[in-house]
Amino acid sequence: MAKYKIAWLPGDGIGLDVMDAARIVLDRLGLDADYLPGDIGWEFWCKEGNPLPDRTIELLPRTDCCLFGAITSKPKEEAQNELIPELQNSGLVYSSPIVRLRQEFDLRTNVRPCKAYPGNPLNYREDIDIVVFRENTEDLYSGVEFFPVPEMVMNVLSGHHQKMQRFAQVPLDEIAISLRIITRKAARNIITDAFEYAKKHGYKNVTIVEKPNVIRETSGLMIRVAREVAKNYPAIPLWEANIDAMCMWLIKNPQDYGVLVTSNMFGDIISDLCAQLVGGLGFASSGNIGDHYAVFEPTHGSAPKYAGQYKVNPIAMLLTVKLMLSYLGESELATALENSVASVIKEGRVRTYDMGGTSSTLEVAQAVAERLEL
Numbered sequence: 001m002a003k004y005k006i007a008w009l010p011g012d013g014i015g016l017d018v019m020d021a022a023r024i025v026l027d028r029l030g031l032d033a034d035y036l037p038g039d040i041g042w043e044f045w046c047k048e049g050n051p052l053p054d055r056t057i058e059l060l061p062r063t064d065c066c067l068f069g070a071i072t073s074k075p076k077e078e079a080q081n082e083l084i085p086e087l088q089n090s091g092l093v094y095s096s097p098i099v100r101l102r103q104e105f106d107l108r109t110n111v112r113p114c115k116a117y118p119g120n121p122l123n124y125r126e127d128i129d130i131v132v133f134r135e136n137t138e139d140l141y142s143g144v145e146f147f148p149v150p151e152m153v154m155n156v157l158s159g160h161h162q163k164m165q166r167f168a169q170v171p172l173d174e175i176a177i178s179l180r181i182i183t184r185k186a187a188r189n190i191i192t193d194a195f196e197y198a199k200k201h202g203y204k205n206v207t208i209v210e211k212p213n214v215i216r217e218t219s220g221l222m223i224r225v226a227r228e229v230a231k232n233y234p235a236i237p238l239w240e241a242n243i244d245a246m247c248m249w250l251i252k253n254p255q256d257y258g259v260l261v262t263s264n265m266f267g268d269i270i271s272d273l274c275a276q277l278v279g280g281l282g283f284a285s286s287g288n289i290g291d292h293y294a295v296f297e298p299t300h301g302s303a304p305k306y307a308g309q310y311k312v313n314p315i316a317m318l319l320t321v322k323l324m325l326s327y328l329g330e331s332e333l334a335t336a337l338e339n340s341v342a343s344v345i346k347e348g349r350v351r352t353y354d355m356g357g358t359s360s361t362l363e364v365a366q367a368v369a370e371r372l373e374l
């Protein structure tokens, strides 16, 4: 029996292309694993009315972790129209399989490394090495939203909060409310994960990115918890930054920062900013990590216009594989893979179109595989 079982979920579009690239490298690394394919994506929405079939949900707990490519999702109306005729008008509503995975397996921590590999023509600077920790389950993404606002909700809110009274007379279908929810437990978990990571990997600072001067309660809680947690890590300074100013400083002095930690919405935004500093979607890897399970995925989508053409950059996926190897405790393989990716980038001979080259997805993977020093 193989040492690891890995759920293998290519998904849609270029998800398949980059998963083929991942496989070339994993095979060369000789990871002792069985790869168990699972269904996810648009095809299964259209055919079965569910982009994440129950059989996939059941497969995952039987594996050590999951590698996932990308999925396609489309607006409500298109989603309805593309259902097979038997499923039309059956009241099915499309919902994101990735959000569902995160909730179903309580994948509370989103990790997004953004490192500039020297020689990448897309780098903003060559000395950037930032890792974003984004809380993955709460905040404005909790899904507690109202439109139209039920009268009872409006009555309770305006009865309990003076600031709500100015909205009390607004017609209920002329106002929408989304709740920002943050629990102490989630705050403590994400901030602890960030500090642990900084400690383990030698990052020099942790910056909590929030907006406590305006969003006093939820951002305030994040800051208070960050100060508490920081006491357990006296060697690592805690910096505090407002999300808006942080966007400016990341453009001005990105090299000053190490680990960033923040809530779901701010993390979504700032991780895209950081990814672009080091080459964009072709380089942006991520892990969704919980106490019992983890799903690794490049942050790009299915890029339909390139689907099946083996044109896109597999480096985001290869760095995602590196994250997965670290999670599995295979740190030597993880380091070998990262070194090999760095060396291919530095040499600059084999490049996909986004880096100004003409090589294919698989040629880049092949080059990385050939350079592995095992």
Ligand code: NAI
Residues within 6 Å of the ligand: 069, 070, 071, 072, 073, 074, 098, 281, 282, 283, 297, 298, 299, 300, 301, 302, 303, 304, 305, 312, 313, 314, 316, 354
């Ligand atoms: P996208 O990330 O799929 O692609 C946007 C553009 O970025 C592409 O057209 C391409 O020019 C570039 N790009 C993306 N990945 C690249 C790579 N590896 N190498 C080089 N260039 C790359 O985002 P888009 O076009 O907004 O969405 C397409 C579909 O993907 C939609 O259905 C969307 O819902 C879905 N999506 C899925 C995500 C996921 O699976 N996690 C995340 C984002 C979007």
Ligand code: MG
Residues within 6 Å of the ligand: 268, 269, 272
């Ligand atoms: Mg995003």
